Amino acid sequence: MTAESMKAFVMKKIGSVGVVDKDIPEPGPNDALIKTTAALVCTSDVHTVSGAIGEKTNRTLGHEAVGVIEKLGDAVEGFSQGQRVAVNAITPDYRCDNCLRGYTSQCTTMLGGWKFANMKDGNMAEYFLVNDAQANLALIPDELTDEQAAYCCDMLSTGFMGAEHANIPIGGTVAVFAQGPVGLMATAGARLQGAGYVIAVESIPERQELAKKYGADVVVDYTREDPVEKIMELTDGAGVDSAIEALGAQVSFEGCVKVTRPGGTISNIGYHGEGDYIELPRMAWGVGMSDKTIRTGLCPGGKERMARLMRLIQNGRVDPTLMTTHRFGFDEIEKAFEMMKTKEDGIIKPLITF
Amino acid sequence: MTAESMKAFVMKKIGSVGVVDKDIPEPGPNDALIKTTAALVCTSDVHTVSGAIGEKTNRTLGHEAVGVIEKLGDAVEGFSQGQRVAVNAITPDYRCDNCLRGYTSQCTTMLGGWKFANMKDGNMAEYFLVNDAQANLALIPDELTDEQAAYCCDMLSTGFMGAEHANIPIGGTVAVFAQGPVGLMATAGARLQGAGYVIAVESIPERQELAKKYGADVVVDYTREDPVEKIMELTDGAGVDSAIEALGAQVSFEGCVKVTRPGGTISNIGYHGEGDYIELPRMAWGVGMSDKTIRTGLCPGGKERMARLMRLIQNGRVDPTLMTTHRFGFDEIEKAFEMMKTKEDGIIKPLITF
Amino acid sequence: MTAESMKAFVMKKIGSVGVVDKDIPEPGPNDALIKTTAALVCTSDVHTVSGAIGEKTNRTLGHEAVGVIEKLGDAVEGFSQGQRVAVNAITPDYRCDNCLRGYTSQCTTMLGGWKFANMKDGNMAEYFLVNDAQANLALIPDELTDEQAAYCCDMLSTGFMGAEHANIPIGGTVAVFAQGPVGLMATAGARLQGAGYVIAVESIPERQELAKKYGADVVVDYTREDPVEKIMELTDGAGVDSAIEALGAQVSFEGCVKVTRPGGTISNIGYHGEGDYIELPRMAWGVGMSDKTIRTGLCPGGKERMARLMRLIQNGRVDPTLMTTHRFGFDEIEKAFEMMKTKEDGIIKPLITF
Amino acid sequence: MTAESMKAFVMKKIGSVGVVDKDIPEPGPNDALIKTTAALVCTSDVHTVSGAIGEKTNRTLGHEAVGVIEKLGDAVEGFSQGQRVAVNAITPDYRCDNCLRGYTSQCTTMLGGWKFANMKDGNMAEYFLVNDAQANLALIPDELTDEQAAYCCDMLSTGFMGAEHANIPIGGTVAVFAQGPVGLMATAGARLQGAGYVIAVESIPERQELAKKYGADVVVDYTREDPVEKIMELTDGAGVDSAIEALGAQVSFEGCVKVTRPGGTISNIGYHGEGDYIELPRMAWGVGMSDKTIRTGLCPGGKERMARLMRLIQNGRVDPTLMTTHRFGFDEIEKAFEMMKTKEDGIIKPLITF
Structure with missing residues (x-):
């Protein structure tokens, strides 16, 4: 043949x-x-x-x-x-x-x-x-x-997985770091999983706008303000129940660990492409005893x-x-x-x- | 009064x-x-x-x-x-x-x-x-x-928590890094949670002996051989379903991430007392997409x-x-x-x- | 005083x-x-x-x-x-x-x-x-x-619990039996938990209308058609991933067991006020081996x-x-x-x- | 050929x-x-x-x-x-x-x-x-x-599944109804899942003896005493965290529902071979609001x-x-x-x- x-x-x-x-x-x-x-x-x-x-x-x-x-x-x-x-x-x-x-x-x-x-x-x-x-x-x-x-x-399978892995309590608070297409679907997924308050982190205006269309209650522009400080302020100092890393970078991963409440979940969907190590901030991680969970997936x-x-x-x-x-x-x-x-x-x- | x-x-x-x-x-x-x-x-x-x-x-x-x-x-x-x-x-x-x-x-x-x-x-x-x-x-x-x-x-509450958080499948494989009193109870806990094969990492003879009494099937002495290599060998290259960190040190935490299978769980019970960061080995963590989960608790x-x-x-x-x-x-x-x-x-x- | x-x-x-x-x-x-x-x-x-x-x-x-x-x-x-x-x-x-x-x-x-x-x-x-x-x-x-x-x-706490207990996969199918106020909130809850298709069972027109407002994709009137048959038809014979019982009656409980897929969940929120027994239909329950789960709660x-x-x-x-x-x-x-x-x-x- | x-x-x-x-x-x-x-x-x-x-x-x-x-x-x-x-x-x-x-x-x-x-x-x-x-x-x-x-x-796969589905808390109490070969493996499985106290229900002496070898702490002979009353007595009135039905009969299923604490799990592994219905005792089931869960599987x-x-x-x-x-x-x-x-x-x- x-x-x-x-x-x-x-x-x-x-x-x-x-x-x-x-x-x-x-x-x-x-x-x-x-x-x-x-x-x-x-x-x-x-x-x-x-x-x-x-x-x-x-x-x-x-x-x-x-x-x-x-x-x-x-x-x-x-x-x-x-x-x-x-x-x-x-x-x-x-x-x-x-x-x-x-x-x-x-x-x-x-x-x-x-x-x-x-x-x-x-x-x-x-x-x-x-x-x-x-x-x-x-x-x-x-x-x-x-x-x-x-x-x-x-896009939907990965983005939604980010929310499914995030263990969001009904009415809970969620931060989604980065609003590329997968991050946008994580934002939409957070809404579909019952989030009561969704904070998106993004600086590009078109993506900020889309983030709102897909369900973000507020968008934090990390070029204008420190996203960790802002998220803590927006949650009255409590931090979020769940944070979704949709970028694959040290700064956003570290931010996720910092803004997540004790007992909360960091759901990683970003592809970490560089370096030998990704670093966990020791104190924000509660010296390993904070009941915080880090999930990953593909x-x-x-x-x-x-x-x-x-x-x-x-x-x-x-x-x-x-x-x-x-x-x-x-x-x-x-x-x-x-x-x-x-x-x-x-x-x-x-x-x-x- | x-x-x-x-x-x-x-x-x-x-x-x-x-x-x-x-x-x-x-x-x-x-x-x-x-x-x-x-x-x-x-x-x-x-x-x-x-x-x-x-x-x-x-x-x-x-x-x-x-x-x-x-x-x-x-x-x-x-x-x-x-x-x-x-x-x-x-x-x-x-x-x-x-x-x-x-x-x-x-x-x-x-x-x-x-x-x-x-x-x-x-x-x-x-x-x-x-x-x-x-x-x-x-x-x-x-x-x-x-x-x-x-x-x-x-001792029992923390050690057993290490095993409870480790998501051990019945008959699954578990590595417990360090056999201090909490690590020993994590070993005992792994048995109580149905582990089919428990690998303890420890160098002190008295603790090695106790590890076996509490249920370790084998003890790896990290002063004599590389524990990551040895655990991979003992599991025919598959790695373990669950790894329990009971020391609170970079080397053992990193070892846990490396020996855990994709989809497996790293359960941290060690108190990490030093440094600004604990480091996640990027490739062993599957660039953030390995379905590995890191749990912590107190x-x-x-x-x-x-x-x-x-x-x-x-x-x-x-x-x-x-x-x-x-x-x-x-x-x-x-x-x-x-x-x-x-x-x-x-x-x-x-x-x-x- | x-x-x-x-x-x-x-x-x-x-x-x-x-x-x-x-x-x-x-x-x-x-x-x-x-x-x-x-x-x-x-x-x-x-x-x-x-x-x-x-x-x-x-x-x-x-x-x-x-x-x-x-x-x-x-x-x-x-x-x-x-x-x-x-x-x-x-x-x-x-x-x-x-x-x-x-x-x-x-x-x-x-x-x-x-x-x-x-x-x-x-x-x-x-x-x-x-x-x-x-x-x-x-x-x-x-x-x-x-x-x-x-x-x-x-109303929200009980109705939403009905959905939270129902183990709804993202995009999954859900049937909610009865649309009183708690059933209506179960319907809203099913949407908040990511249901892709929500079937409400109700005969009263005002409640049917509210069910749609709260997120039902379709409403089945049990006075006009057999709800079990209709739900099986609407799901192409597969049945639903999750069924929520919001009435507390034998007929609706039994219907829930029958329309739920193998591996699916029946979430009971209705108060069963009468009789010595509630009856599980043996064959629809897979002779006790269907992987169906029955949850209850308050x-x-x-x-x-x-x-x-x-x-x-x-x-x-x-x-x-x-x-x-x-x-x-x-x-x-x-x-x-x-x-x-x-x-x-x-x-x-x-x-x-x- | x-x-x-x-x-x-x-x-x-x-x-x-x-x-x-x-x-x-x-x-x-x-x-x-x-x-x-x-x-x-x-x-x-x-x-x-x-x-x-x-x-x-x-x-x-x-x-x-x-x-x-x-x-x-x-x-x-x-x-x-x-x-x-x-x-x-x-x-x-x-x-x-x-x-x-x-x-x-x-x-x-x-x-x-x-x-x-x-x-x-x-x-x-x-x-x-x-x-x-x-x-x-x-x-x-x-x-x-x-x-x-x-x-x-x-035998192992089904019996152990009975214990895996039973959601046994570490050190929890478990009752296993019937000690045929699958029930015996459920008893062994309960031990492997961390049960702190295992009550087996069985009347045949050889099976009673095996039940103890496989890990039952006590065996209740239902021909000599009412197993529900006895299990409540053995648990100081609290009932068990988990009950495993390994017979497939109304009497044992009903017993499981009755002896299970609010919030506990009934894990069914018995094949229910007769009748149109299996009956849930309404009051023991907490009128559908007891937080009791019924699992099944194959x-x-x-x-x-x-x-x-x-x-x-x-x-x-x-x-x-x-x-x-x-x-x-x-x-x-x-x-x-x-x-x-x-x-x-x-x-x-x-x-x-x-």
């Missing part, structure tokens, strides 16, 4: 990207081949190209894509060709020890559920392969657009969660498309990627259509 | 201790006055005298004591004079916001449930006052000696927990008196305290009788 | 009510005396007068009231005369074993946190006494009206929770005053009570002002 | 069993074929033959077996022919919505993880097929005998849990072989099955070797 070819947006080597021709992959017994219809560009791809996870020669980028089932492996049941599906950024195998323990994002090894662009080709291509398709393909309801569904692949996947995330959009609980600041065809993918690198023109998320 | 006087072992000022005369205190409406019968000396008092929590002029030391009810406040119900009682090191008021949230050890402020020697006189004295006595007095069953009950005040108090801890001793689940290496009368308290400072003669816990 | 007198609305004996003169009570050391400003009438008082909890001669009714601090016991700290406060229907002592275990509504004995009208005089009177005031008095923010605050005493109290509930109103998350269908002065209390018995004129909650 | 034949012990029809010849099955891509070496007979097979789950013509019985890998499907990785493996009674596919929700025993449909003998041929045969083998095959450590490993398939499977259960045996935490009262070759399987029906000769578990 002669494989047909397709266009794929790849990391040629560290620091270099481009569109290349690749063979359309052939699904194994538990795989599915998807014809891509829409995708979102993620800042983590920018990190990957910068070398954050090492040299990945000619690796297709992308992990937030939806499409149509083109071909199914022999052992995949319950799906059929032509169905519209969304695929989470994380595609576990659901059979390894870590999956069986319930930590599917840590499939086989730490962060091992993250396969697209990390351990195999991603999905910023005309076609892409989904492993363990029976669990990883999520049917898109007719009422949802491709764009809406694409936001469930990472975008939970699987069709069942994806169905719940899509239901939230369908029933009007959240509209992620407010974050789509730019739209491009796949032939303009290099331009879109460049903009995500420079963050020019107030870009938040660019939608790529195929 | 003329107050009678009693002997109390105090921190005169930073670096200096001694026995002084004090007035026997008078209970307020919710208090109880206890006539001390037995007490244990804790290393944290050594830290206190070294200045760890600031200058405390003439403050009575001690927080692990049992005795007999001498006098009850007017509003205290359900107890009567002459009953034998144990009082946890932590005596919350159960009425503040933090208590109502369930974090009684953080009463009113961070670590604020810790009142003995920290916020008011401790109980290394002939008499001591218990605030909120109705919740903080725990009746000692006839079957228990004073010595056994005294171990519930801090000796949970209250009569209901105390009753459960005493029940475990009464029904043969654990024998803490193996840790009593030395015995003194109260008139020898200065010597006992000095030994806890030097750790001479293989001392683990000295029992003081009145 | 000569006690002054006040008006109180009492259950004279089973089946008979009226306003009588009583002495204004005197607070003990841990009590507070509150001058009532507003109160809500609850259907459970109707049950009480019918004899549901036995003969209570001359017992003052009422458990949903707010007011102003008139006098404080000597041992109460952190409050002062003249402050506006709300008091939860449940007033635990926070010192008994059950409170220390975290089940404050079960203070000392089963349901023992429920003291107003049950174990002592209620608060449908010009003044009322609050036990353990330091934990049970909740300051009302200036931004809140007495009416808004009064809803936190039982209106959680305490100032910390009250503050969170009031915050939710203050920040616009919920407006309970939509349920105030009628308003009366205290001199019309007998009429209001009679209407709650007959449920005439579409009454949901009548507000009583003093 | 001509299939070879093997001997299989089948339910010919309701009420009739026998050994027949069947083709050795051929594994699909995700399956494994196991050559059986040892198996245990379970009372639930007796129920199946009695018609409890309907007519199953010529269905192979058995769900507690270990063996050697004979052949692997093409898509199965990480295993090789000749390895010794144990297979849990429950073999989920780990890809359906219920599995992804974490309720693997409810795979696809309620109780749908239970496939052996229920939905396909069981494993009381010379060979058996394992679906989704990569997750369902558990390697047996060299240190374990086949007999020891076989107990993990159902033998959790998967290689990761199996490894933990085998570790507990390997490291001396529990010795299930005390329950092996009889031993037979596979040629005597009909006799063994008949004895499980009559329960003659004090039989608890018969081991079948191949």
Whole structure:
């Protein structure tokens, strides 16, 4: 059989990207081949190209894509060709020890559920392969657009996880550090988890505005005032029940530990990309006896969660498309990627259509 | 009314201790006055005298004591004079916001449930006052000696908390870093919480031996081999489900993060006494996305927990008196305290009788 | 000291009510005396007068009231005369074993946190006494009206608890059986806990309309269609993740068990007032192996929770005053009570002002 | 390819069993074929033959077996022919919505993880097929005998689940109703979960004795005294923190609800085989407001849990072989099955070797 070819947006080597021709992959017994219809560009791809996870020669980028089932492996049941599906950024195998323990994002090894662009080709291509398709393909309801569904692949799943891990008591107080797309969804998630008062930390005006639309009661501009002091003031000195770190930086992580009440939870969703250590402020951490908890996690996947995330959009609980600041065809993918690198023109998320 | 006087072992000022005369205190409406019968000396008092929590002029030391009810406040119900009682090191008021949230050890402020020697006189004295006595007095069953009950005040409560917070799956693997008296009780606690394999880290032979008696399957001597490497080897490269930090040092905290599996829990019970920061190893922490959880806590108090801890001793689940290496009368308290400072003669816990 | 007198609305004996003169009570050391400003009438008082909890001669009714601090016991700290406060229907002592275990509504004995009208005089009177005031008095923010605050005493606390106990996954499906005031707040609570699809079961048009305002996506009228069949149809045969029983009847409890998915939770908040047994349908319960969980509970109290509930109103998350269908002065209390018995004129909650 | 034949012990029809010849099955891509070496007979097979789950013509019985890998499907990785493996009674596919929700025993449909003998041929045969083998095959450590490993398939997994679901506080009180093999493992599990006082309910002397060996502090003989009254007396009127129902009968379920404290948990592991309803005693259930929780579940499977259960045996935490009262070759399987029906000769578990 002669494989047909397709266009794929790849990391040629560290620091270099481009569109290349690749063979359309052939699904194994538990795989599915998807014809891509829409995708979102993620800042983590920018990190990957910068070398954050090492040299990945000619690796297709992308992990937030939806499409149509083109071909199914022999052992995949319950799906059929032509169905519209969304695929989470994380595609576990659901059979390894870590999956069986319930930590599917840590499939086989730490962060091992993250396969697209990390351990195999991603999905910023005309076609892409989904492993363990029976669990990883999520049917898109007719009422949802491709764009809406694409936001469930990472932005909603990761952002909402930030709130789910934060152990927010009903009516509790929450601080969300940084309002990039994942932080914005953490803010929306905090509302969906019952927060009574949500403080967003952000300096960019467009993101401040979106933070309010997604449910922040107040936005603290860290360029104008010390966010830790301000959050303590806003909470009458008590601190917050829960703090969500959505940036991946020492300053915001440290801020989270400081503003969290004894007994409260720091939920980390930011990717900490630099340094050998992240530092815990000893006194704010109560010398290790404060009953503060630090949770971490990685975008939970699987069709069942994806169905719940899509239901939230369908029933009007959240509209992620407010974050789509730019739209491009796949032939303009290099331009879109460049903009995500420079963050020019107030870009938040660019939608790529195929 | 003329107050009678009693002997109390105090921190005169930073670096200096001694026995002084004090007035026997008078209970307020919710208090109880206890006539001390037995007490244990804790290393944290050594830290206190070294200045760890600031200058405390003439403050009575001690927080692990049992005795007999001498006098009850007017509003205290359900107890009567002459009953034998144990009082946890932590005596919350159960009425503040933090208590109502369930974090009684953080009463009113961070670590604020810790009142003995920290916020008011401790109980290394002939008499001591218990605030909120109705919740903080725990009746000692006839079957228990004073010595056994005294171990519930801090050693069992803190050590077992380490295991309770560690989220140990039944049959799971646990590493306990350091086998001082609290670490030994964390080892015993790991067994009581269903651990299938317990690795203790310790170098002192007497403590290694006790660790095995309390349930360690294997003891790693960190002076002979790298404990992180050894624990990874002992777990076939998987790491442990749960790691318990019972020392309060960078090296052991960092080791805990490194040996814990993705999705596992690091349970901190060590008091981190030095430095501005405790450092999290970034890669072992999965760049903040490993699903690892870090829990902290402070000796949970209250009569209901105390009753459960005493029940475990009464029904043969654990024998803490193996840790009593030395015995003194109260008139020898200065010597006992000095030994806890030097750790001479293989001392683990000295029992003081009145 | 000569006690002054006040008006109180009492259950004279089973089946008979009226306003009588009583002495204004005197607070003990841990009590507070509150001058009532507003109160809500609850259907459970109707049950009480019918004899549901036995003969209570001359017992003052009422458990949903707010007011102003008139006098404080000597041992109460952190409050002062003249402050506006709300008091939860449940007033635990926070010192008994059950409170220390975290089940404050079960203070000392089963349901023992429920003291107003049950174990002592209620608060449908010009003044009322609050036990353990330091934990049970909740300051009302200036931004809140007495009416808004009064809803936190039982309606929000119980209704939201129904959702909190229901273990709703984010975006999950929830069915709420019955939309009386507590059921309506369970519907609002399900939204606050992240439900993606809320099905309310109700037949009365005014309550159906309110259910939609409080967040139901669809309302099933059980007089027109079988609610179990309809809910299974609305969920494509899967059933719901969580079902909330807000009526206290065999038919709705049984319906909850039947519509809940394997692994899902049935959260009971209805008061089951009749019969020796409530029946679990064996097959729908999976012969006891379905991984279905049945939770129960009783209106959680305490100032910390009250503050969170009031915050939710203050920040616009919920407006309970939509349920105030009628308003009366205290001199019309007998009429209001009679209407709650007959449920005439579409009454949901009548507000009583003093 | 001509299939070879093997001997299989089948339910010919309701009420009739026998050994027949069947083709050795051929594994699909995700399956494994196991050559059986040892198996245990379970009372639930007796129920199946009695018609409890309907007519199953010529269905192979058995769900507690270990063996050697004979052949692997093409898509199965990480295993090789000749390895010794144990297979849990429950073999989920780990890809359906219920599995992804974490309720693997409810795979696809309620109780749908239970496939052996229920939905396909069981494993009381010379060979058996394992679906989704990569997750369902558990390697047996060299240190374990086949007999020891076989107990993990159902007895340990179900019994321990009873304790894991029971939410036992450390040092808490537990009652286990009925001490058949699953109840005995619930007793052992209660100890492994930290129970401070375990009350077993049982009348058969051999089982009473085993209950004590497995950790019961006291055994109540329900034929000599009312178990509810006795348990209340043994707990000084408080009732137990947790009750485990290991029989599947109205009387024991009702007893569990009655002896459980407010806020406590009733953990059901008994298979309720009769009647349309199981009845909840209304008053003991606190009219639905007692904070009592009722959990249910079905033998959790998967290689990761199996490894933990085998570790507990390997490291001396529990010795299930005390329950092996009889031993037979596979040629005597009909006799063994008949004895499980009559329960003659004090039989608890018969081991079948191949």
